[in-house]
Amino acid sequence: MxxxxxxxxxxxxxxxxxxxxxxxxxxxxxxxxxxxxxxxxxxxxxxxxxxxxxxxxxxxxxxxxxxxxxxxxxxxxxxxxxxxxxxxxxxxxxxxxxxxxxxxxxxxxxxxxxxxxxxxxxxxxxxxxxxxxxxxxxxxxxxxxxxxxxxxxxxxxxxxxxxxxxxxxxxxxxxxxxxxxxxxxxxxxxxxxxxxxxxxxxxxxxxxxxxxLHISSDVNKIDARFAVQTVLRPQNEKYRDYRGYAGRVASGIYRVGDEVAVLPSGFTSKIKSINTGEDEVQEAFAPMSVAMTLEDDIDVSRGDMIVRVNNQPELTQEFDIMLCWLHDEAARPRAKYTLMHTSNEQRAMIKEVVYKVDINTYDRIADDKNLSRNDIARVKLRCTRPIMSDSYRENRNTGSIILIDESTNETVAAGMII
The missing domain is CATH 3.40.50.300 (P-loop containing nucleotide triphosphate hydrolases)
Known part of the structure; x- marks a missing residue:
């Protein structure tokens, strides 16, 4: 070998x-x-x-x-x-x-x-x-x-x-x-x-x-996912009409001319250009950081995701997740947390603890709804706005989230979307 x-x-x-x-x-x-x-x-x-x-x-x-x-x-x-x-x-x-x-x-x-x-x-x-x-x-x-x-x-x-x-x-x-x-x-x-x-x-x-050991790439090369981190509007004469959407390619490949959709709005367009710094390239793939421009004037902002028209992630406000509770303080029933998913930041609530996992036997504990430090559980999350997600086993980048306590700004949990 x-x-x-x-x-x-x-x-x-x-x-x-x-x-x-x-x-x-x-x-x-x-x-x-x-x-x-x-x-x-x-x-x-x-x-x-x-x-x-x-x-x-x-x-x-x-x-x-x-x-x-x-x-x-x-x-x-x-x-x-x-x-x-x-x-x-x-x-x-x-x-x-x-x-x-x-x-x-x-x-x-x-x-x-x-x-x-x-x-x-x-x-x-x-x-x-x-x-x-x-x-x-x-x-x-x-x-x-x-x-x-x-x-x-x-x-x-x-x-x-x-x-x-x-x-x-x-x-x-x-x-x-x-x-x-x-x-x-x-x-x-x-x-x-x-x-x-x-x-x-x-x-x-x-x-x-x-x-x-064989190192297999954990990057999903099929599903094109590009989470917009910021919108570039340079204030100079040379780039007066430039409107670029900057971020990192989470998975898949993007090429100039590809037909894409912007989520969650669903509007479609084609990729006009792809830039890495001042250089223009014909394609971008994970984990490249690039700026894209589109042929049509669409309202795109941080947290939106640019995907292929015929290959889109699930768009949902409520989903199941395997959650590892990381914080010293237990989860508060129906409390609001800040959810971070790719570049998407919004408020979320633990709607239900479906079951916890007994680490010794791996049995499901359905009658214990309390989440304490080091607990691992399947929970239902509900967000204030839709997120664009894949299952964690298909895509690590778009299948993972973290929860942050709004009052202390501390990370309280990490989760894998099922």
Whole structure:
């Protein structure tokens, strides 16, 4: 299989507290020789000051002083590294249950998720929660790393037991590709280098799998969606009659001359020109930022969407959504929130909680209508104006929303349109 050296793989790490995520990433960076000399010297000095023998690998990711003082990772830490075969962005998310919202943030753009399981403890609630979120966010690859195999004497039977535990509940998830690796992040087994302590494992190391994963584009190339962010009316003689609609192409391809519709009004026209800066191009595709002009004088404003006449999203004021409640305060019954969908901003209300999901069993809880921090539920939303939406599994960009508390301007929930 030929790997494109310029390919970028985004992956997120998740697991429970003390499962060894920071140590794993540190090992990945250290053994792949992706650490700068000054970083190595700084971490070596800090490790010695703390009385550690050798280099504390976790310090390569716990870059903030507050994190080091508390001994925990408290935010999503993004790390970048490159190997001869591929470029990587790692989103290291906290394991504490109160930071599940960070997992949602870190995983929202990921091509793969690495979930850690402590070999001593096996599958626990956080394992199920993070796996469910990965499935919900439609992440195509899930790599389950059974860590701390050195603490169970590299026992093959224990590894197989955890695989059985995981498969028992994951059969209810829509996971396309799940792989299992026995590792010891602390000792370096099967992270970058093949382990000599587990000859019974014949699969690839974590780095080998990350380097060879097939990266399928998550951009929908069929449905043309262009959300207008602003209207350009330059105040100079050269562009006196110019009226451009600027934004980013969410999906599909637009060409000069294409017949398009402007939603929600439904008026139709043809694309007159497409500009990137001062340059005029004949076509635009995701994720290009461009300005379009139309042949007809139509009232178009921020929040409108330009689509193909024969391929339009659903136009609705009421819809079902899988919602992850992120805020410390519970949802207020029938309260108004600000809904952000592409460039469309308006008020919305949670009309009904259809059911909540029991993270341990994935059963539906229909008699509990309260939404608290970390709850995942199917809800009905009602907006003040129609939105132009696709299902999240068809289009990440037009199938996702966030809710914002109007009084505090804090993000309280993230959702995927069903």
């Amino acid at each position: 030929q790997i494109n050296n310029n390919q970028l793989l985004r992956f997120t790490t998740a697991g429970s507290v003390d499962d060894g995520k920071s140590t794993l990433i540190g090992r990945l960076l250290y053994d792949s020789k992706s650490i700068f000399e000054d970083q190595l010297e700084s971490v070596s000095a800090t490790s010695a000051k703390k009385g550690h023998k050798g280099v504390d690998l976790a310090l390569f990711t716990d870059g903030l002083r507050d994190e080091r003082e508390q001994g925990i990772t408290i935010d999503v830490a993004y790390r970048y590294f490159t190997t001869p075969k591929r470029k990587f962005i790692i989103a290291d998310t906290p394991g504490h249950i109160q930071y599940t919202r960070n997992m949602v943030t870190g995983a929202s753009t990921a091509n793969a998720a690495v979930v850690l399981i402590d070999a001593r403890h096996g599958v626990i609630e956080q394992t199920k929660r993070h796996s469910f979120i990965a499935s919900l966010l439609n992440i195509p690859h899930l790599i389950v790393c059974v860590n701390k195999m050195d603490l169970v004497d590299y026992n093959e039977q224990r590894f197989n037991e955890i695989i059985s535990q995981f498969e028992e509940f994951s059969s209810k998830l829509l996971m396309k590709d799940v792989r299992f690796i026995p590792i010891s992040a602390l000792e370096g087994d099967n992270v970058v280098n093949q382990s000599k302590n587990m000859p019974w494992y014949q699969g690839g190391t974590l780095l080998n799998i990350l380097e060879t």
